Amino acid sequence: MNKDNPSVKIKSANLDHNYGKVFNNFHVTSKWLASKYLDKYKVDPNWSCNGLIKQVKDDHGLTISAVKAWRTKNLVMKWVNGDASKQYTKLCRYATELKQSNLGSTVNLWRDKQHFKGFYVRMKPLKDAFGSGCRPFIGLDGCFLKGLYDGQLLSAVGIDLNSCIFSIAYVVVLVENTETWTWFIELLRNDLEIWNNTYVTIMSDRQNCLKRVVQEIFPNAEHRNCIRHIYTNFREKFRGKALKDYLWNAVQGLHIYILDTWDKGIITMLEIIKIKLMRRMKKKNNQILKYKGILCPKIQNKLDQMKEEAQCYTLDFSGGPKVQIIGIGGSFVVDMIEHTCTCRRWELTCMSCSHTIRAIHGNNQQPEEFVHVAYLVSTYLRVYEHYINPTNSEELWPEVNDGTRVIPPPMGRRKRGMKATARRKEPEEVEKALKKSNSDSNTSDKGKQKLARKGLSTRRNDAAPENASIGSAATGNEPTQPSDVIGIQQS
Numbered sequence: 001m002n003k004d005n006p007s008v009k010i011k012s013a014n015l016d017h018n019y020g021k022v023f024n025n026f027h028v029t030s031k032w033l034a035s036k037y038l039d040k041y042k043v044d045p046n047w048s049c050n051g052l053i054k055q056v057k058d059d060h061g062l063t064i065s066a067v068k069a070w071r072t073k074n075l076v077m078k079w080v081n082g083d084a085s086k087q088y089t090k091l092c093r094y095a096t097e098l099k100q101s102n103l104g105s106t107v108n109l110w111r112d113k114q115h116f117k118g119f120y121v122r123m124k125p126l127k128d129a130f131g132s133g134c135r136p137f138i139g140l141d142g143c144f145l146k147g148l149y150d151g152q153l154l155s156a157v158g159i160d161l162n163s164c165i166f167s168i169a170y171v172v173v174l175v176e177n178t179e180t181w182t183w184f185i186e187l188l189r190n191d192l193e194i195w196n197n198t199y200v201t202i203m204s205d206r207q208n209c210l211k212r213v214v215q216e217i218f219p220n221a222e223h224r225n226c227i228r229h230i231y232t233n234f235r236e237k238f239r240g241k242a243l244k245d246y247l248w249n250a251v252q253g254l255h256i257y258i259l260d261t262w263d264k265g266i267i268t269m270l271e272i273i274k275i276k277l278m279r280r281m282k283k284k285n286n287q288i289l290k291y292k293g294i295l296c297p298k299i300q301n302k303l304d305q306m307k308e309e310a311q312c313y314t315l316d317f318s319g320g321p322k323v324q325i326i327g328i329g330g331s332f333v334v335d336m337i338e339h340t341c342t343c344r345r346w347e348l349t350c351m352s353c354s355h356t357i358r359a360i361h362g363n364n365q366q367p368e369e370f371v372h373v374a375y376l377v378s379t380y381l382r383v384y385e386h387y388i389n390p391t392n393s394e395e396l397w398p399e400v401n402d403g404t405r406v407i408p409p410p411m412g413r414r415k416r417g418m419k420a421t422a423r424r425k426e427p428e429e430v431e432k433a434l435k436k437s438n439s440d441s442n443t444s445d446k447g448k449q450k451l452a453r454k455g456l457s458t459r460r461n462d463a464a465p466e467n468a469s470i471g472s473a474a475t476g477n478e479p480t481q482p483s484d485v486i487g488i489q490q491s
C-alpha cells in the first residue's frame with residue numbers, strides 16, 4: 001500500500017476463527033468515544049452514562065465500563081461547554097448580552113479584587129409577570145452546586161394564581177452567609193420595589209442568617225413565627241397535611257425544576273435555567289389559552305371539591321345577611337355582605353368555603369360569581385403574557401472592556417455529600433421521642449435481665465436501641481420542613 005494507491009492486496013488469510021468474541025477493546029478510548037458521540041451530546045447534554053454504554057453496545061457490540069462512560073461524558077461536556085474556569089472570564093460579556101436581549105433586566109456581577117463573589121439575575125419579563133398578578137409571597141432557598149467549583153445557587157420564588165411556582169430572581173454565590181444574603185435581598189428589594197407600603201410575605205428555611213438580614217433590610221417588618229410553628233398550630237386545629245406540603249413545595253420547587261443544571265459550568269447552568277424559564281412561560285401561556293374555564297384550573301378543582309362538601313350541610317336564613325350553616329364540625333355563620341364565615345377561610349383566602357357555598361346555593365346563586373378576581377383566568381393570562389427573549393451564542397456577545405477580569409472561585413474544597421436535613425423538634429415531638437426512648441430502654445433492661453439469667457453478654461445490644469431512637473428522632477419519617485417564615489407587613 002502506498003500514497004498513490006491506497007488499496008490493499010491480501011495474499012493469504014486464515015478466516016476460520018475458533019476463539020470467542022472479545023467484548024472489551026482497549027483501543028476504544030474515552031477520546032475516541034467522545035469524538036464519535038459529540039453530536040449526540042450537543043443535542044442532549046443530559047444524555048446519561050448508561051445511555052452511552054447501551055449505545056456503544058448496540059453500535060459496536062462492545063462493553064465499556066461506567067468509568068470510561070463517565071470520562072467520555074466529561075470530555076465531551078468540556079468540548080461542548082468550554083473549560084469551566086474560562087466560563088467565569090466570560091461572565092461580563094454574558095451579563096451584557098442578557099441585559100441587551102431583555103431590556104430592563106438587572107444582571108449584577110459581584111467581584112472582590114477581580115475574585116468572583118456572586119452573579120445576580122433578575123429578568124425584566126419575570127418582574128413584570130410577578131407584578132401582574134402573582135401572590136405577595138417570596139420564598140427564598142439555596143442549594144449547593146455540584147460542578148468543579150465551589151458555589152451555591154440562591155433563588156427567590158413566587159407563587160402564581162394557580163398555586164404553581166414562579167421564579168423571580170436567582171444568584172450564584174460562593175457561599176451562603178449574611179453578606180451574600182444581604183447582597184441578594186437588597187438587590188431584590190430594589191428590583192421589585194418592595195418599599196414600606198408593600199405587603200409581602202417572605203419565607204425560608206435559612207433561619208440563622210436570613211432572619212437577621214430581613215430585619216435589617218426591612219426594619220419595620222413584622223416577624224411572624226417560623227413556618228414549622230405555623231404548621232404545628234395549623235395541625236392542632238385541622239390536622240391537615242396540605243399547608244405543610246404547599247409551603248414546603250413552593251420554596252423547594254425551583255431547585256427540583258433545575259436539578260439537572262447543578263453540575264454544569266456557571267454560564268451553561270445560567271443559560272439552561274434561563275431557557276427553562278423561557279419555555280415555562282411559553283408553555284403556561286399556551287396551556288391557559290387552550291383552557292376554556294373562567295377560573296384557574298386548580299382553583300376550579302378546589303371549588304368543585306368544596307361544592308361536594310357543601311352538600312353535607314343544612315342552612316337556616318335569618319332574614320338578614322347572616323346565614324346559619326349546620327353540619328360536620330358544628331355550626332357556622334356566613335355573612336353574605338361582609339363575605340366572611342366563622343371558619344375564616346373566606347376572608348383569609350378570598351375563596352369560598354363549603355359553608356359559604358351552601359349559603360350561596362341556598363340563595364339560588366353560583367359560587368363562581370363570588371370568587372375573587374385574582375383567581376380568574378383573565379388575570380392569570382396577564383402574568384404569562386410576558387415572555388423572555390432568547391440570547392445569542394457566545395461569538396455574538398458584546399465585547400466588554402474589563403470582561404475577562406474575573407478570577408474563578410477555588411475548586412471544590414467543601415465536603416461533598418447530602419446536605420444535612422435534620423431539624424429542631426417541637427416540644428411535643430421531643431417528649432414523644434423521649435417516651436419512646438424510655439420505653440425502648442425499659443425493653444432492653446428486661447432483655448438484659450433475661451440474657452443475664454441465661455449468662456449471656458449484653459454489650460452489643462446495649463447501644464442499639466439508644467442509637468435507634470436517636471436516629472429516628474433526628475431524621476423522623478416526615479419530610480424535612482422549612483423552619484422559618486418572616487412575614488413583612490409594613491404600613
Ligand SMILES: [Zn+2]
Pocket residue numbers: 332341342343344345346353354355356
Ligand atoms: Zn366556612
